Amino acid sequence: MIKKNLNLSMKIVLLLLSSAILAILCYAFFRNNVTDFYTFIETVEKPFNEKTFIKGFKEEAKNISIYSKDKNDKKELKKLLKKHDDYTDIFLYNEKELYIDGSFGKILDEPVGFTPLYILKSDFEQYAFNNFFIETITFKDGEGIVYVSSMHLLKYVKYYFYVALFVSLLIFFLPTFIFIKRKVKYINILKQEVLNMSQGDLSHAMTIMSHDELAILAQEMDTLRITLASNYQNEARIKEAHQEMITCLSHDLRTPLTALRGYLDILCLHCYKDEKQMDHYLNSCIEKTEQIKDLSNKTFEYSLVYNDDLIPSLETISSESFIQYIEEHLEYLELEGFKIEKEITISSVQLHLDLSMMKRMMDNICSNIQKYARKEQPIYLQISIEKGNLKIVFENEKKEINHEVESNKIGLKSVKKIIEIHQGQCFIQDLMDSFILIITFPCYL
Template identity: 75%
Template sequence: MIKKNLSLSMKIILLLLSSAILAVLCYGLFRVNVTDFYDFVYSIENPFDEEQFLKDFKKEAKNISIYSENKNDKKDLKKLLRKHDAYTNVYIYNTEGNYVDGSFGKVLDESVGFTPIYILKSDFEQYAFNNFTNENIKFKDGEGDVYVCSMHLLKYIKYYFYCALFVSLLIFFLPTFIFIRKKVKYINLLKQEVLNMSQGDLNHPMTIKSHDELSVLAREMNALRTILDLNYQNEIKIKEAHYELITSLSHDLRTPLTALRGYLDILSLHCYKDEKQMDHFLQGCIEKTEQIKDLSNKTFEYALVFEQDLLPKLETIQSDKFIQYFQENLEYLELEGFKVEKETDICAVDLQLDLSMMKRMINNICSNILKYAKKESPVYLEISIKQGNLKIVFENEKKKDIQQIESNKIGLKSVKRIVEMHHGQFFVQDLKNTFTLIITLPYN
């Protein structure tokens, strides 16, 4: 759970802290084991042969005076003491333990270079100065204790130090480098996927990794891709529906218009036998006009369903006026041979409705009843006030040959759209033999 709440910057900070701790521990491990490194050097080779050095020193010491104040004797002593390499120190003490003379290795005179690096390096080198050998040697004028300090390990310790420093820095920088490189690769992947989106590829989902700002960005881009793809698919469907509607209307309008023009030509030329035939042609004109009206209604319903920016023009309407319009349509159903059973339980309330849309909704419901309902069975209507809503329920029994009736379901879609635009609820239960429609509309 903690990982999910970490930001990218916090991850980098924690990674740097962890890497720094590991680097310090690694450096400390190298530092602790420096004596083991010295033992390893001595196991493969002897950097300095103390015995041979003292043996050669003894041979020449017999002819050198260490207590004489003569300048030549002092020069000879200095000359003897300097016969060593740059990594060796030689000291002479008398039998009483007093310092007589000595010579230091030239390695101690070398420049230290960059101070912080020298301080770290000198910490590794401190054990390299502890290799002391001493022996009592006879000189020309007496005996003296000769101390030989070997610093030859300094030749090797610098490589060990630089190795420790390199490994520690590698442990410090490498995890951060790998982490950042991984994030950069992920950013490049997201960039390529965004470019693919810009070129129209909306089917490929965005890659979502880890739990930081980049994954949030990927999720939001994926949500945007989904919305764009959905809008694109809806646009395609709307274009197809537009094309089908125009094609269908142009085909459906041609037939009644042609027939209407023929009837009107006959009537205008008085090409009928008697008044009865004239009434027949007039009735034909009325029927074709009704067909054209129905087709124009379909156009309005289609625009209502698919027009996204259409808003209702609300006005205050009393419930009595709304029910009266229902009553007019129910009377028309009864004239067409339907039996309507009504149950009205409503008090006088003010409704905020677009009356033209409500009339369209009622017309569509009644048109569906005319088209699909069975005349032999009653149509049930309930209008009531429940829980602060105006509730309308239609229920009817369906015709047996309903599958043969051509329909594009646009009527019910327009009803649903009108109800939703008035912040109401729309429910349909379409069973094998019965059809139930429930509409609820809020009121003030």
């Protein structure tokens, strides 16, 4: 018990020291950024409009003499110089920069007490006196130089100071208060959690706070809870894995079925030029049928996204063959009304790829384009060699989001995992109006 109290006491002492340092740093931060606060006030509030003030001053100065010794003229001049608010100083100099007359703002006449709080506050105010400007004014009998000092920021600095003081004190006291309050409640929390375990609730983790004796007790109780709940968790994980496999299988089957339906519609409507093109569509139908059959026979592969141990069946193919393979998949998009703009700058290289996985990857990419791309804008395809890698870029503009279109992201996850299995990289930029997919594969000369 003595060790426990000592540990908690040391934590409180260290917390108080840390809070004090943070509070001082916070106060210093506010103090160092007071000029930024002034700049913000000048930008948002504009407490003193220099142009309006000078404009009015110039209009009245035209009818007033500054060099006349007549008492009435001096009286009028003094009246003009005092025509300002409590936060403005005005001083008048002649052309030789000799002082003629002036008027201080009444804010400077207010009594102050030299208390510690005032000393701290006045330290924030010192920069509020730096806002001044000089203007040459034409009077009735000559020109004079008017020096105007604006102290309007003093109206706002006290609020800034009180906020800085409040936040600093809050940083000092709040962490210690929260720490003590949490420790007082911790035993009741552990008591309730043990009661929950006794009633069969094994899904709720024990609350572990800090590293004191109570936390060690909670950790041991949590280890016991995990041991008791492991069988239930394993059963839930198996069920979830089966559901994810079914979802992935459904997605991958739907893509070739959609393409097959499209080819069959074309054949049914006789939308082909000649028998050669008809044969091409028939072969495409057969190919999609074989793909569906392959997917049905290898359902275990649809744990791809969640299986880190899958090994691809790599074949060596040329870059030309692979590009032709990509272009064949894009033909269906062109038949659907999409425009494809290609920029292919590539030399002959060798690639090690699993063609069945590449087929699934292209089906998923084309399905994604068909669902979400705008037909009015072209699909950009760029293929090049960069730093020993084959780089493929798909870019399209996105149509307005249709919430009825299913989007479980499993297609893009599958594409990314296939590329990673081939030691490649996949970059996805899903912007507001456009979608960019960048794929890189290692290539060999």
